Amino acid sequence: MQTPQLNKARRIVIKIGSALLVDGQNACIRQSWLQSVIKDIAKLRQQNCDVLVVSSGAIALARYTFNLNRHKLRLAEKQAAAAIGQIKLAQAWSENFSVHDITTAQILLTLEDTETRLHYLNARSALDTLLKLGCIPIINENDTVATSEIRFGDNDRLAARVAEMVGADQLILLSDIDGLYTADPKTDPNAKHLPIIKEITPEIMAMGGKAPTGYSSGGMATKLAAGNIATTAGCAMAIAFGKLQHPLKALQEGARCSWFLPNTSTYSARKRWIAGGITTKGIVYIDQGAQNALYAGKSLLPVGIKKIDGYFQRGDLIKIANKEGLIIGSGVTAYDSSELNQIIGLHTEEINNSLGWEGPDEVIHHDDMVLPSPSSTSAEANAE
Ligand code: GLU
Numbered sequence: 528m529q530t531p532q533l534n535k536a537r538r539i540v541i542k543i544g545s546a547l548l549v550d551g552q553n554a555c556i557r558q559s560w561l562q563s564v565i566k567d568i569a570k571l572r573q574q575n576c577d578v579l580v581v582s583s584g585a586i587a588l589a590r591y592t593f594n595l596n597r598h599k600l601r602l603a604e605k606q607a608a609a610a611i612g613q614i615k616l617a618q619a620w621s622e623n624f625s626v627h628d629i630t631t632a633q634i635l636l637t638l639e640d641t642e643t644r645l646h647y648l649n650a651r652s653a654l655d656t657l658l659k660l661g662c663i664p665i666i667n668e669n670d671t672v673a674t675s676e677i678r679f680g681d682n683d684r685l686a687a688r689v690a691e692m693v694g695a696d697q698l699i700l701l702s703d704i705d706g707l708y709t710a711d712p713k714t715d716p717n718a719k720h721l722p723i724i725k726e727i728t729p730e731i732m733a734m735g736g737k738a739p740t741g742y743s744s745g746g747m748a749t750k751l752a753a754g755n756i757a758t759t760a761g762c763a764m765a766i767a768f769g770k771l772q773h774p775l776k777a778l779q780e781g782a783r784c785s786w787f788l789p790n791t792s793t794y795s796a797r798k799r800w801i802a803g804g805i806t807t808k809g810i811v812y813i814d815q816g817a818q819n820a821l822y823a824g825k826s827l828l829p830v831g832i833k834k835i836d837g838y839f840q841r842g843d844l845i846k847i848a849n850k851e852g853l854i855i856g857s858g859v860t861a862y863d864s865s866e867l868n869q870i871i872g873l874h875t876e877e878i879n880n881s882l883g884w885e886g887p888d889e890v891i892h893h894d895d896m897v898l899p900s901p902s903s904t905s906a907e908a909n910a911e
Pocket of ligand 1: 544545582583584585586587667668670680681682683
């Protein structure tokens with residue numbers, strides 16, 4: 528099967544983890560590695576490819592400043608460490624790119640910037656403008672203002688959300704492993720490397736194991752979650768080994784990696800944003816009749832809803848769960864949770880009476896809803 532080629536891409540997002548970029552012993556940038564990856568990126572640009580970098584490393588770089596090197600930092604200390612390290616990180620990227628006459632631009636995003644439609648559109652137009660100007664955006668999570676409840680916490684999903692936002696055709700996660708294995712290769716000698724993943728099924732998701740706890744989560748689970756976001760948005764994703772000089776050149780020359788092939792369904796930009804949603808403000812549980820109607824292309828009406836979980840506002844992204852409690856899709860709600868509680872199970876003609884005002888017929892309009900194919904729905908309903 529034909530795997531995606533780096534030199535054919537028009538727009539690539541490259542995610543670089545702290546372990547590759549930062550020398551953990553000395554809390555400094557691995558200069559020669561950085562220079563090698565920048566040379567690879569400069570080459571891609573000569574091939575008319577837009578490149579965006581999602582770079583971790585801010586917290587790792589601040590490790591020895593003001594004794595911030597304890598294993599577990601408090602939230603405020605992590606925020607301070609990110610502020611100290613981010614300026615060094617941005618400087619390293621900027622100085623090393625300037626050798627190639629390339630201007631970089633720092634973008635710090637919060638989860639809110641990708642989950643709230645208006646913020647998302649703002650961030651997208653800023654990124655588009657930077658790319659049009661010929662800059663390379665260097666992106667990280669805005670860890671200094673992010674609290675533990677409302678943060679990505681890992682740059683894998685952030686990078687996937689960025690790839691979806693800018694319509695990238697490839698997302699490359701440079702990692703300390705050369706791809707996805709059927710089991711953890713460090714502990715299972717029978718673990719098999721998977722070079723191509725056509726669809727991220729529940730079996731594939733299970734290969735990621737549990738997400739590690741702690742500050743910088745990473746791990747295979749978040750990479751697979753990133754794969755879900757990217758491939759649903761029509762973007763191919765690679766997990767590739769980055770712990771060598773010129774990792775992108777190596778990839779281009781056929782180094783072993785895992786490619787996750789893009790989903791071919793053509794969602795509108797709005798639906799791609801809905802599909803890539805990370806937070807869950809709430810869940811609506813629907814009955815079998817409503818589930819059948821949704822798969823037949825209909826909108827979600829109050830009559831098909833059995834119960835709701837969570838507190839949400841009109842316009843928030845919420846999940847849809849079937850009667851077994853499996854998440855089958857997501858969408859933008861036309862009602863907030865307290866209004867919806869008043870009209871659960873009601874027929875359309877009863878809605879206005881119950882509310883005392885004229886509400887929309889649909890709780891989630893078909894145009895505001897994404898229902899992945901039944902085989903790829905796996906997670907159990909669990910409102911945050
Ligand atoms: N944003 C974090 C940092 O720059 C890293 C998150 C991650 O490791 O994925 O330190």
